[in-house]
Amino acid sequence: MRIAFLYSSKNGMASSLQSRRYEETHEEDDPPLDFLAECDSDETIEAIGRALGERHEIVPIEANDEAYLHLKKLRPDLVFNIAEGLVGPNRESHIPSICEMLGIPYTGSDPLTLGICLDKSRAKEILAYHKIPTAPFWVVENGSGVSLRVKLPAIVKPLHEGSSKGIKDNSVVRNRPELKARVREIQSIYKEPVIIEQFLTGREFTVGVLGNPPNLEILPIVEIDHSQLPPGANPVYSYEAKWIWDQPDKPLEIFRCPAEIGPDLKHRIEDIIRKTVEVLRIRDWSRIDIRLDERGEPNILEVNPLPGVLPKPEDNSCLPKAARTAGYSYSALLHRVVDEAATRYGLNHGKRKHHRGDRLQLLRSRHQPAERAPI
Ligand SMILES: Nc1ncnc2c1ncn2[C@@H]1O[C@H](COP(=O)(O)OP(=O)(O)OP(=O)(O)O)[C@@H](O)[C@H]1O
Ligand SMILES: [Mg+2]
Known part of the structure; x- marks a missing residue:
């Protein structure tokens, strides 16, 4: 297949943002220091391109505001999507929306x-509706006052970020002054609403999922062992833990995979993972975070339908780690995602099923009005 590989590189996104801010907004403020944390390094992008290239023709495309034009011209068989997008609460939906518009099949979940x-609040609302346990929460819109609506301790997070952006060791708050200070800080740095969640005190896990219902493969569960954090740190997998205290030459030995858990807990975790994938309509792959509440009941912390896939084991990226434990090489993991998407769209066995875009093209050509004879 000819696969367009859509990614958001750190360099590409930094320069797109710069020109955009200069041309459109003339904003004075610098973006937050962790602005590019979600974007991929050149090393990751090259590793993915190489792995996919073992079986397919790969065309790498930066997911900037030129991406639409490239895709329109190229019309690949499939888009392999890891694009985080540039800005805005819908940034991860931009590339899949473009693919939808152009009728190009793509890996992973849809824009919605x-x-x-x-x-995070919308995902939790859906989970709560389906009675899937998730911590009580409320959202403070940017600029609004802070009231207290959940039991303390709580954790204060930006509403739409990932990679622990804005979630620091001090994001766990135990009293009102701390709560207010954290909310103000996030509002001023990220300029977005804040979600305040009741703090779940139990063990934490993250779970990789491959495939599509009813054929889901739940990868070996990864435990995040908070006892490995530096003394005095809060039991959270914070920005510091992900990007500062964990270095390739001095890794934080924070993961246990497979997690040491009994069959009952494993069953309960896998059960809510399956339900979560179904109700949120996640496709092909994901990584879902779980934490036990004070009664030992698994709760969904948050859902990553665009999971990080750093290539080197010492990078401690959880989905490749879980996949390795299940026997997948890095390449095999990525090929599995391609195969899942290809199966959904009926692209397997070298035969390309008509895409929606192709079918529309066909319909248009059949219904061209007959040319009028000159009067
Ligand atoms: N309600 C909660 N109760 C207890 N701990 C929490 C809660 N919410 C978040 N945490 C802690 O903070 C960490 C980061 O939170 P979260 O997973 O929401 O952030 P993220 O930036 O979306 O993460 P990712 O890197 O997985 O995208 C979690 O791994 C967990 O340790
Ligand atoms: Mg998380």
């Missing part, structure tokens, strides 16, 4: 699911 999951 990506948008919902990037807004």
Whole structure:
């Protein structure tokens, strides 16, 4: 297949943002220091391109505001999508929306699911409706006052970020002054609403999922062992834990995979993972975070339908780690995602089923009005 590989590189996104801010907004403020944390490094992009290239023709495309034109011209068989997008609460939906518009098949979840999951409150509302346990929460809009609506301690997070952006060791708050200070800080740095969640005190896990219902493969569960954090740190997998205290030459030994858990807990975790994938309509792959509440009941913390896939084991990226434990090489993991998407669209066995875009083209050509004879 000819696959367009859509990514958001750190360099590409930094320069797109710069020109955009200069041309459109003339904003004075610098973006937050962790602005590019979600974007991929050149090393990751090259590793993915190489792995996919073992079986397919790969055309790498930066997911900037030229991407639409490239895709329109190229019309690949499939888009392999890891694009985080540039700005806005719907940024992860931009590339899948373009693919939808052009009738190009793409890997992973659709724009709606990506948008919902990037807004932690919307994802939790859907989970709560389906009685899937998730911590009580409320959202403070940018600029509004702070009231207290959940039991303390709580954790204060930006509403639509990932990669622990804005979630620091001090994001766990135990009293009102701390709560107010954290909310103000996030509002001023990220300029977006804040979600305040009741703090779940139990063990934490993250779970990789491949495939589509009813054939889901739940990868070996990864435990995040908070006892490995530096002394005095809060039991959270914070920005510091992900990007500062964990270095390739001095890794934080924070993961246990497979997690040491009994069959009952494993069953309960897998059960809510399956339900979550179904109700949020996640496709092909994802990584879902779980934490036990004070009664030992698994709760969904948040859902990543566009999971990070750093290539080197020492990078401690959880989905490749879980996949390795299940026997997948890095390439095999990525090929599995391609195969899942290809199966959904009926692209397997070298035969390309007509895409919606192709079918529309066909319909248009059949219904061209007959040329009028000159009067
Ligand atoms: N309600 C909560 N109760 C307890 N701990 C929490 C809660 N919410 C978040 N955390 C802690 O903060 C960490 C980061 O939170 P979260 O997973 O929401 O952030 P993220 O930036 O979306 O993460 P990712 O890197 O997985 O995209 C979690 O791994 C967990 O340790
Ligand atoms: Mg998380």
